[in-house]
Amino acid sequence: MPITAPAPATPREQPLTCEVARIDILHVSKIDQIEHAFSARLFFQLILRGGQRDDDLLRGLNEPSPEFQLRPSATWLLHQFHFPNALKLEYAERKVTKMGADDLHLILRVDGTFLQHFKLHDFPYDSQILQVHLSSHCANEGIAPVRFTWSPLTVKLQRPTHFALKDVWEMSKPVRLDLETLNPSPGRTYPVLKTCVEVTRRPNYHLVNVVFPMACFVLMGCCQFAHETSNVEGRLEYMGAIVLTSTAYKMSVASSIPAIAYVTLLDRYVLACIMICILLVFEAAFVRDPFADSVALFVSIALFVALQVAFCYTAYIAVPRRAEERRRTERTPRPKPAWREKMRRVLMGARRNSSDGGRAKSVPWLFVLPTAVGLGWLGPGRKDEAHRAENIVIAASQQHGSGVLVTSCSRDCVRCPPVER
Template identity: 25%
Template sequence: MESQLVVDRLTEAVEVLRQVESNLRTSSDEVWHKRRPDGRKVRVLIRASIISLGEIDTVKQEFSADVWLAAWYKEPLLKGKKHREEVDWDDQWHPRIVLFNAVSVDKHEKKHHLILEEGDDVPIVQQSNRIRATFKEQMELFDFPFDNQELTIQLMSDWPIGQVEFAKNMGIKDTIRTDTFTGSQEWELFGHLLCKPSITNQDQSTSHYRYPLYNITAHVQRKMGFYVWNIAFIMFLIMALSFTAFSVPPNEPADRLGVTLTLLLTSVAFKFVVTQSLPTISYLTLLDKYVLLCMIFQCLMAVQNALASIVSNAWLFDLVSMAVLAGIVFFTHLVFGVLMFVKIRSTNKQLRQADKEYLELCENIDRFYQRTKCTISGFTDEEVEAIVGPAKPAGIDNSKQMGIDETQTVRVRVSSKVTPPADLPGSVPDVQPSRNNKYHV
């Protein structure tokens, strides 16, 4: 009995302590993010692979994607660790990467790995993310339906640019699968994936800081066949049928106007069809302009029908009007044809340039891998130059377009090579990967 009484008293004491702990805790889901004790700016390498690109919604200006993302960064605080099971990842510093333009996230799986260099006990942390989400994209629809769109996934770090910077992992290629694209009936997906770092604008932040961004961009081109044959061609036929009003005698204006205005109302109905295929935008697309010009032509035809009943020589007036209106139709379609040709040619030139940029980078990465068998590179500018040469591609060193003070950037780079005081926790010199050593993802 006495032992049972002691057990009951201990149980009551444990329960009281739990209640006290619960009252002292400010929030059960509160997370504190620790700054680096050495104060260094961390370069985080990113590699992206779009596994599947889903529905592209022009009206909502959204697209869905299934993406695999990996981030690598050196972590001196884990010196001596060899296995990921030895690390409490909830208690470690991390780059706090978020999906900046995500509308909703359906799935997000995160894993951590430790990668060791031969002969060095300071590991590289690899954070792998498998994400299925819907992203917001501001679409440019001036050339609709002859438009192409940049579908961009934006990553952002919640650390300001003084603590974290993004860069591409120059040891492995970014990829996108075109065979799993579900919108192939409406869009053509290109096989290049352009990834470049940037930073937020001052108006994108609620604080005085600016934050690093990483843009992962795929290109799609709209297949125009549906809109050309089902809207533009039908509008052309309706407009051409307006000339049948000349078969009605000029002295019967009511019948003539009945034909013209009926066709005009049909055009108005088609205008609503075009509107349903687009978001609420304040500018006219190329298809909008064509439909409106067809309607303006029909209005001119209605004015001609009304005037034909009051002029003295109605037959001559009809003949001249028919010739002038036919000339307007021919000239308008000629201008539209030239304009479409120029737009399509300009678009194809831009996409070929993007393809060329992507393929050149892939060739450089392949040559580097064949020479070194290294799959993680880009922690220093020297490593980047070893792959792409002295002339860095756009987005690798973009301090000028980011608006960063170049002198400040130099100070950061120089200070990063200085060994911090030994009394700081986790303070060790930066360890640069050797070309003779191998990192394996």
């Protein structure tokens, strides 16, 4: 009996889907605004659904140097993951494990220093978004593309429980995931999964060591009006000492302020204080009339009060507004949860029936819309209600002849009975 050669392997028809199950930011140890970098340890857990049923994915499990095949193994795919914005990186753990009856889990634990461009225009009231980019060397146009996806109801995102920089930064916002496409060269695109966490600077140090002393120097400069207008030498000597002291103090605290090419909020405040002191020097040198001297005192106090009001308004009202607007503009669209796609298919009547002249049947709106609203307001702690609501909508679609037959849940679930597709 002749022996037939095995059929040659062919690439997969669809890209492999890596579902994000868990991302933990274990700790953030350093945020360097001068070098525009931060150091962190992260844990990634990705799932290949049904991976244990694919012999190609199981080939050479956890080999140290996996080889490329037209149908690459899960270990080879794991070694293709990299971090485009990493300056220094060390893999503490990288392995493929079997979980449950069907799934393969890709585990990554990394320690690294990641590049991040900091916007310091609002320093020291600035907020920064720390991002870690996870990508794959497999291009979307290649023979082994990879696609990232996640479900808001199942993904677990953990912030650092022990934040070493909590005295300098405040981590008030939850961790979020964004998806974008990297296009380094024409005709080649790569998926990028961005893990983002926002930190806000605590301004107390700079308020005590910079803002308060500079405000005191301006108030002390107003004390020159205690001298007679005829005592020009005394006034000039006093104001000269104030200007030199404020300038020397600014130079002494310059090491704690980022060396950047543009002016920050703190720089504008310090420069405004020095300018008021310089105006007082000119007033002491040229004003001789007592009435004009009284007007100059009033104007100096008014300028000082206006400066404090403008600084407080910018720091506590304008800056938070700009930060919120920046969050809305920088946030990329997220993948829609699976239950939204099911709802859309139910409402649109996905399958047309030839017996009714091609007109699509749909579920009664009075029944479906309240269920859709209920699904939209469910949070991560309401998974069971979401499952039951999905089954209700599916049952209604079958009962009223919409012809939409889908699985009961967006993922494998032991709580919900399967519905025939």
